[in-house]
Amino acid sequence: MWETLEIRYILYMKGKYNVPFHIDYRPAKLNEFIGNGEIIRDLQAKFPHWPQTILISAPSGCGKTTLARIISHELKCAPMYMKEIDAAQDRGIDAIRTIIKESYSRPLMGAVKVIIFDECHMLTPEAMNALLKISEEPPPKTYFIFCSTAPEKILPTLRNRCFKIKLSNLSDREISLIIKNVADKEVIEFTEPLKQICRFILSEAKGVPREALLLFESLKDCTNLEEAQTKIHGFTDNDPKI
Ligand SMILES: Nc1ncnc2c1ncn2[C@@H]1O[C@H](COP(=O)(O)OP(=O)(O)OP(=O)(O)O)[C@@H](O)[C@H]1O
Ligand SMILES: [Mg+2]
Structure with missing residues (x-):
């Protein structure tokens, strides 16, 4: 009940x-x-x-x-x-x-x-x-x-x-699995840009599942990696360094 x-x-x-x-x-x-x-x-x-x-x-x-x-x-x-x-x-x-x-x-x-x-x-x-x-x-x-x-x-x-x-931080493979499970349930397709964004999420989340899911939710609709990086950091890896 x-x-x-x-x-x-x-x-x-x-x-x-x-x-x-x-x-x-x-x-x-x-x-x-x-x-x-x-x-x-x-x-x-x-x-x-x-x-x-x-x-x-x-x-x-x-x-x-x-x-x-x-x-x-x-x-x-x-x-x-x-x-x-x-x-x-x-x-x-x-x-x-x-x-x-x-x-x-x-x-x-x-x-x-x-x-x-x-x-x-x-x-x-x-x-x-x-x-x-x-x-x-x-x-x-x-x-x-x-x-x-x-x-x-x-x-x-x-x-x-x-x-x-x-409990320890999770490996990148384990974090990927958590993201994949959520993506499957939300019917989100892993396009090439989204795969790149997910690699960025893994490097940012550092094995913390909550961080990974928060990032995935906020970045899943970005059209490319640069957009995702700018959303999180305000700049991309390709921007000229001072
Ligand atoms: N082992 C796991 N497998 C799948 N998802 C997980 C796992 N651990 C955590 N999560 C996800 O991460 C979120 C945060 O986890 P949780 O609230 O248990 O962290 P916590 O250690 O209690 O954090 P805090 O110290 O801030 O209280 C969960 O809501 C869940 O979505
Ligand atoms: Mg808690």
Whole structure:
């Protein structure tokens, strides 16, 4: 039922607003997640016996939130039991105490609960300390997923309680595959100029999928490479150097 509601909501949003490619085509299942193959295979092999406290670290735009939501989806966590906390906003002890208290309340019929702490290194030291006990012994069927671009800023006592997943930037081949998947769904043809533009996108995106999709969306209608380069940098590689 929740999935149907979610799909209806996405279709409604799609019709109402122009959803950007990187949001619209965010992978929803483990087998759609491109790159970091060894980590993904390891997760697939261990399914459904996943640790209840996980730390996902990666550079910005490299798939932390995406993977956290996939884990939640694969665990069949209903949207009403999935909570995403922006630790840059709700970073203090009071907000975290409320979340901890809620985590101990039992969901209906033993459903799975997933709590995602985005940018968790922004939590105050008191808030991190408050999370030590529950992250060491989470309530049954309750999962904590900490996401961070700076895991070294997390208190070692909290960090050490987590199963660590460190995502890396993707290779150019993997980024190309992500762009191709989106192009196929949008029925965009790879003309010779667009292929050249995509090579430019690869050099600009440096293995960051979100960056690649933002660039692809903004440059896909350019008629040649020079136009694309000018749009991004204000000049082309062929312009005379001073
Ligand atoms: N492995 C992947 N396969 C396919 N697409 C991906 C992958 N990882 C990320 N993306 C795309 O990149 C976008 C950004 O990823 P995501 O939001 O997960 O990054 P993040 O690491 O959480 O970034 P931030 O640090 O800014 O929160 C996603 O919406 C998705 O479209
Ligand atoms: Mg994120």
